[in-house]
């Protein structure tokens with residue numbers, strides 16, 4: 001039966017309430033921490049999806065080494081367990097003067113309204129809606145590439161790759177030459193991690209039934225990067241180590257390559273070289289969601305919300321923004337980079353600010369300061385490379401191998417700890433370790 005299409009007004013049960021929009025790396029951690037302390041009448045989380053997967057894991061979802069049905073955490077469960085209210089649907093409009101926002105109706109596949117449009121009022125608001133792909137106007141990029149910005153994209157990539165592997169296997173069975181060409185555009189952490197994960201996964205897929213395919217020869221992975229080297233923002237040593245590890249895994253890396261045109265089955269660069277691409281991934285850049293420019297709040301050129309050092313939106317003392325969607329100044333005069341560690345730190349800072357507010361105390365005087373603890377890039381399931389920042393400014397340590405891998409995995413566990421608590425995180429980690437030993441190493445259906 002179709003629900004009423006009338007707008008429903010959800011009145012806050014507490015006059016000094018907070019609404020958080022976006023349950024990702026930053027917003028979900030904030031909602032869980034606040035919910036545990038102040039309860040569901042005061043804390044509301046809105047997200048346009050029903051379950052949460054930590055975004056830095058999406059390359060594993062794409063490669064099939066992480067199963068979304070095992071990894072995804074339901075927002076309703078998290079709301080129940082952490083004591084916040086969950087509202088399902090996308091934020092579509094904001095009336096900052098009236099402190100009111102609109103969440104669009106949720107429809108089923110047939111277009112019928114399942115949940116009507118809702119209006120919510122807030123005393124303070126935190127926007128944490130993350131980022132989307134920036135195609136920089138490259139012709140064909142939007143239409144012919146898959147990005148890794150959302151779980152659906154990563155899952156779409158996985159299914160398409162399975163389909164291509166099956167078709168290649170069938171062609172080989174009938175005596176034809178066949179293979180799969182995967183082109184990844186963007187040699188940042190996302191592109192590098194995906195290339196390495198795919199190479200390892202292609203070997204596992206071959207073991208599980210695609211026996212006619214030689215993964216190193218028939219699954220051809222090419223990584224294109226516009227800058228002179230991959231992982232350009234990281235120290236040169238990290239970049240060289242990644243190139244070496246990718247070469248060992250038969251991934252072709254082409255740096256200084258500016259893509260100018262993408263078609264259904266090919267990618268062309270500024271030099272006029274056209275490469276075959278059965279499947280193409282766009283990992284070349286991100287920008288803020290376009291919705292932000294429609295909210296009547298100040299945005300920068302990249303569409304991010306302009307915030308002060310205290311994470312309030314300029315000119316709006318009761319609206320905060322954290323994570324990728326916030327243009328937050330850092331100590332060097334630039335902006336805090338769009339990274340999970342920044343979103344995590346900002347959620348911690350805002351938790352402290354709101355604890356003061358809800359206790360009727362003045363907000364802490366100190367602004368948010370971004371601490372860069374370094375960057376780690378996963379190269380498949382066994383190894384990681386990266387640099388760790390020392391406590392002295394400018395000092396960094398190169399790390400590689402199993403130790404770096406453990407540190408990389410601990411970042412994911414820290415996120416789970418913030419939303420599930422220590423004991424449940426430990427049980428979940430053990431459970432997943434055991435499940436991995438009793439199920440296929442890649443998702444085959």
Ligand SMILES: Cc1cc2nc3c(=O)[nH]c(=O)nc-3n(C[C@H](O)[C@H](O)[C@H](O)COP(=O)(O)OP(=O)(O)OC[C@H]3O[C@@H](n4cnc5c(N)ncnc54)[C@H](O)[C@@H]3O)c2cc1C
Nearest residue numbers: 022024025026048055056090091130323324338339340341
């Ligand atoms: C493949 C990959 C690997 C990465 N690896 C690393 C890494 O190793 N280290 C690192 O520091 N960073 C990494 N990043 C970057 C990191 O994931 C992001 O910086 C981080 O997730 C940003 O957190 P956030 O809370 O701002 O947004 P997100 O985590 O993206 O969450 C945004 C949330 O908002 C919701 N949302 C969006 N629009 C709306 C709307 N209109 N209404 C309601 N809800 C909405 C989304 O559903 C989502 O839940 C990686 C990113 C990718 C894609």
